[in-house]
Amino acid sequence: MRTQSRRRPKRATLATAAAGTLLAPLLSGCWVGAGGAGSGGNSINVLMVNNPQMTELQKLAPRFTEETGIKVNFTVLPENDVRDKISQDFANQAGQYDVATLSNYEIPIYARNGWLQEMNSYVAKDPGYDEQDVLGPMRQSLTGDDGKLYGQPFYGESSFLMYRKDIFEKEGLKMPAHPTWQQVADLAARVDGAEPGMKGICLRGLPGWGEVMAPLTTVVNTFGGTWFDKDWSARLNSPEWEKATKFYVDLVREHGESGAAQSGFAECLNNMTQGKVAMWYDATSAAGSLEAANSPVKDKVGYAPAPVEKTESSGWLYTWAWGIQQASRNPDKAWKFVSWASGKQYEQLVGDEIGWSNVPAGKRASTYANPAYREEAAAFQEMTKEAIEGARPNDPGVQARPAPGIQFVGIPEFTDLGTKVSQEISAAIAGRQSVESALKKSQQLADEISEEYEGR
Numbered sequence: 001m002r003t004q005s006r007r008r009p010k011r012a013t014l015a016t017a018a019a020g021t022l023l024a025p026l027l028s029g030c031w032v033g034a035g036g037a038g039s040g041g042n043s044i045n046v047l048m049v050n051n052p053q054m055t056e057l058q059k060l061a062p063r064f065t066e067e068t069g070i071k072v073n074f075t076v077l078p079e080n081d082v083r084d085k086i087s088q089d090f091a092n093q094a095g096q097y098d099v100a101t102l103s104n105y106e107i108p109i110y111a112r113n114g115w116l117q118e119m120n121s122y123v124a125k126d127p128g129y130d131e132q133d134v135l136g137p138m139r140q141s142l143t144g145d146d147g148k149l150y151g152q153p154f155y156g157e158s159s160f161l162m163y164r165k166d167i168f169e170k171e172g173l174k175m176p177a178h179p180t181w182q183q184v185a186d187l188a189a190r191v192d193g194a195e196p197g198m199k200g201i202c203l204r205g206l207p208g209w210g211e212v213m214a215p216l217t218t219v220v221n222t223f224g225g226t227w228f229d230k231d232w233s234a235r236l237n238s239p240e241w242e243k244a245t246k247f248y249v250d251l252v253r254e255h256g257e258s259g260a261a262q263s264g265f266a267e268c269l270n271n272m273t274q275g276k277v278a279m280w281y282d283a284t285s286a287a288g289s290l291e292a293a294n295s296p297v298k299d300k301v302g303y304a305p306a307p308v309e310k311t312e313s314s315g316w317l318y319t320w321a322w323g324i325q326q327a328s329r330n331p332d333k334a335w336k337f338v339s340w341a342s343g344k345q346y347e348q349l350v351g352d353e354i355g356w357s358n359v360p361a362g363k364r365a366s367t368y369a370n371p372a373y374r375e376e377a378a379a380f381q382e383m384t385k386e387a388i389e390g391a392r393p394n395d396p397g398v399q400a401r402p403a404p405g406i407q408f409v410g411i412p413e414f415t416d417l418g419t420k421v422s423q424e425i426s427a428a429i430a431g432r433q434s435v436e437s438a439l440k441k442s443q444q445l446a447d448e449i450s451e452e453y454e455g456r
Contacts, residue, residue, distance in 0.1 A: 043071040048101040049082045053360045090115040095327035098334040102323040104141035107151040111144035117324040118148040122335040126193040151321035152342040156362030156386030157285040158315035165302040174336035188255040191278035196446040200255035201279040206264035214407040220244040221397040223316040230400040232453040234446030287380035288357045303383045316407035317391035325408025
């Protein structure tokens with residue numbers, strides 16, 4: 001039971017607590033980057049996640065140096081590590097890194113704390129960048145409370161359902177144009193075992209606010225649930241949350257991949273590519289890998305919108321974007337890098353040098369009008385664009401929300417809350433506890449956040 005007499009902190013205290021939440025993993029020590037100094041002169045330092053699209057960017061970056069004379073020093077780390085390092089450098093305004101990869105979860109929070117350079121002034125002086133070509137949902141998700149842009153997308157994604165067309169045809173099955181989750185569950189049961197070792201569906205079960213909680217929260221939304229109601233009351237013990245979570249856990253336990261409690265995006269991509277699952281609900285960005293020239297399932301995969309129950313759509317909205325630190329010693333040169341990396345000319349470079357299915361798409365309307373991209377990405381490009389444009393970050397469910405976000409809640413405390421809840425859900429997927437037990441513990445965790453925010 002919550003202690004209602006507890007004194008609520010003032011707004012300034014909450015802001016400090018928010019920064020502390022982002023920095024919690026690192027406050028036990030002091031980190032100094034290589035060389036111990038920030039960028040300067042004719043070079044910039046870029047800190048980014050080690051996703052395939054970013055490592056391709058690193059290989060192509062000498063072209064940027066040739067064009068501008070600006071040297072780019074990259075630090076590339078796994079997602080959890082890069083988030084920790086970014087949060088420390090930007091929160092302290094250490095200036096070690098000029099540019100970092102941030103998502104549409106962090107950018108509005110960082111902007112609110114004064115950690116980022118606004119980008120409107122740069123966009124105004126750089127008409128070649130063509131800001132209006134950036135898809136509306138992406139621009140909106142990277143805009144601060146003051147209406148200014150604080151990030152530019154490198155690539156964007158929503159979520160959809162991927163399925164093996166050949167397996168469905170062999171089994172005499174047809175994917176509905178707009179499937180419901182119950183239809184997906186029925187199909188998963190029918191294709192389970194369609195080939196030796198093949199399971200019906202892959203769903204993330206790996207702990208992490210950005211792993212299992214991403215797809216599960218979209219299921220919760222469309223089943224009628226929400227993390228918090230408009231008055232900040234936690235709702236993880238609601239019938240809708242319980243129904244959605246039981247559905248998800250039962251589906252992956254009965255017809256999902258082996259080792260589901262340790263399966264995230266990478267593991268499900270591997271399972272789908274190797275023919276170990278007949279369906280997969282996850283990020284639209286996965287399609288480029290499934291349709292790559294060397295993929296064993298190229299041309300065998302069909303794509304359908306994110307399954308629904310009570311809402312018209314349920315796909316998430318996510319982008320890895322570039323943010324420029326407020327304390328950057330070279331903000332003008334940092335913008336030149338951002339403009340190059342998120343601009344049309346970089347997509348053309350990737351298309352020419354690597355292949356159009358590898359283009360960091362999901363952010364520009366012109367990409368989806370490009371004949372070369374449309375031809376190579378024909379299997380999934382239109383479905384991806386529709387999913388992104390149909391995403392509703394401010395209205396993803398059946399009730400009003402106190403903060404934006406589809407697969408996350410746009411408050412600093414969500415990183416810790418989402419991770420702790422994900423551990424309980426993953427334990428239920430592993431069979432170590434019941435869904436009821438997992439949600440009881442999760443509600444207690446969420447109640448602590450409610451106490452901080454109720455009445456604001």
